[in-house]
Amino acid sequence: MFKKIGFRLIFAVALTSLIIIGVFAYFNVKSQSDSLISEVERHANQLGETVVSSTRFDMMLNQRDRIQQTINSIGTQPQIRDVRLINKFGEIIYSSDSTNINKMVDKRAESCYACHSEDKPLEQISITERTRIFRVHPDSNRVIGIITPIYNGKSCWQAECHAHPKDQKVLGVLDVSISLAEVDKAVAIREWEIVIFALVAIIALGLLIAFFVRRWISNPVNDLLDATKQVSAGNLSYAIKEHGNDEIGKLGESFNNMTKKLSDARMQLFQSDKMASLGRLAAGVAHEINNPLTGVLTYSSFLLKRTKDNPEFQEDLKVIVRETLRSREIVKSLLDFARQSVPKKNNADINEIIDKAIAVIDNQLSINKVKIVKHTESNLPDLFVDANQMQQVFINLFVNASDAMEKNGGTITIKSQRISVSPYGSTQIKKATCSKRHSLMDNEFKIDGLPSLKVKIISDSKESLIHLDPVYGKHRNSFNLDFKNNRGTKFVCPECSISLVQQDKVCPKCSAPVLVFEIEGQGTYEVCSSENSDWEKWDFVDSAGLKEYIEVRISDTGYGINRDDLSKIFEPFFSTKGQKGNGLGLAVIWGIIDNHNGSINVESEVGKGTTFIIRLPLAQQR
């Protein structure tokens, strides 16, 4: 429970407020109690003075009964504990408590100490020195005692009665003790009030913080946590719904953005794999169909020749020949799509290619009332591409765009610009060697259409080849499953049997040996030898930083493509044009872009239009 942010925060705030309220309460109570006591003190002092001056006359007349009566009547007041009059010898002459009369007071007693500490009576002492606070018993109420000295006066030594000597200064003292019970009670109540206030304040503060923490932190963080769980479980379409405009809201927003990008990338990867396998399938099917088709076509055209005199046969045979020729065209376009041939690349200006493509279909576009708007970045560096194939790509896209707008016409917007993208997952290893400069590229074994890296593995006196993905960051490695990868396994160059294992280094993820390849002119490439790890490192590429691309966006103002179709448009034979198209156009485009190590994406909104985004790598591949 204490691990939750909310509780930690509440605890910290409660502790802080406890300290603040405590300190505040201490000084508050102290000052209140001080002022109350000083009030009582003043009151007692005044009382003492009053008693002294009111009994003065009686003293002078030596009317002791009256003095005693006055003291008694004062002593009966509820808060006054005791009123005593003590003479200079320390004898209690009058007291509200009659049992104390004629008792001697010890000069060293607490009440006398202030004046008699020097063993001689002082003449003038301040009020604070005349005041004392004490307890009669340890568990009784506090009492404040104040002594009022009775000074010698002219009338005193001239009085007839027991006249005091003239040189005596203090004749005696009046000691008034007042109970502090009321004051103590008030202070105690005040203390309780403050404790209760502090508790209420802390609880209220805690609840308030709990509420806001839940609202501003816990809930959004939990949402984020749920979202990460969903995403890690593979649900990439999960998005965080509400997010405010605070930091967590922005985190949520960027999280959504990230998952979207991730899902796009996964779609692309998925598409790439799918297209590659479809391509192989199509090529295989087309190739296999070619032979039987040759049989049908040759025999039917042969019969057509042989039955020249028989018009009845001629008609039917012509249909067979015509339809077989049509099949031949379909196979041809299928192979166009599947063509795994390397593009014939040259340096070319992409804007020029676009211009050429526009020139080719300009007529057709103007008939369809299609306007072309170009926002091409000038002075773009040359791309290393098959200009012919790229032109085909653009023409196909323009024709598609024009078809999507049909009779009403519209606008095709073309944008070209330079962009930068991270190299991880997109850079291909083209020439890998062992330390003795033997090539480790295997053209026979291709991974996703690209020559793989071959490594001979020797384990328990058995030998085999493993193939590694040539694309940095994709890990589509092919390991021989019959081979158990254990401690004794050796990884060597198939030609010279030199070890490819990096000395003094293990995979930071799984501690398996690390294989090292020399890449001609591009440093070394390191990869974990375990099939379970995806660790790999290519400093040369990493340090080169972002990879540069030229991006071309082709937008139309046509129907748009609905969501369901969007994922299928690059598949062969998928067409929305009905009889008009064979559904291979975009598949061929995809194949061409893929052969150029580029990527093609589509964004579309039904009713608004479609945008195709093509990215082609800028750096010339060595």
Next chain:
Amino acid sequence: MNNSSNILVIDDEQVIINAVIKICSLENYSVDAALNVKTAIEKISKNYYPIIICDIMMPDGDGFQILDELHRTNRNSAVIMMTGYSTVENAVSSLYKGSVDFIPKPFTVDELLSSVSRATNYQQIKDKQKQLLKNKYNCEILYVTCPAKYLRLGYSSWIFQEREGSVIFGVCDLFIKTIESIQEIEYLDADTEIAQGICCASFKCGNDRIHKVLSPVSGRIVEMNEKIKSNPSIIEKDPYFEGWIYRIIPANIDYEIKNLIPCSSDRL
């Protein structure tokens, strides 16, 4: 003329062999067959076949091995490559390596027969040339070789690179000599994209035979020779200058040039 020539057909599919035999028998050719490269090479070493029709891809090898074997044993058979559309590039490079023609599978009777007839004529011209050389006559009486600085695809079509970057394209005299007189030419429209090794024009000749001309380069057709439209015989009279067919903006000439034979080598 002489239709008794022997043909060897090499393909791993019996149905295609049968089809070729049937078709060739229409024109009274006698046809021998081999189902794989190994038997084919055995047969070549034993007999002389003026014409060999060969599939490029076979289980135990490819058509290039046949070409190499012919070259090694110094036999000048005319080789026609058969291939699927997927391996057009291979077919084009086979033209560089000495085959005389290729036909994409699947093919019709007419396509095969026109190719075979050209190969037969080609073979006869070459034989005659040999004879003449032996007798130390000048061989140029038989056909005009194409000018230096021209490049040709096999023996059939040529290109000349113009200064502006475009190329002009036409057919070689030897090709014209292997076909009958041209009666009609079927063109592709301007602005059409063509690829190297793909048919880009058809000559309709006497005898109702249609001969297809393969494009030596990939690119876009920008212009065609209007003169030969009205008068196809210009091609026969001046195949290298007045009788050009298309002007093409090449797309990948730097790459494709390796499959073209420089005509200057013909004069050595």
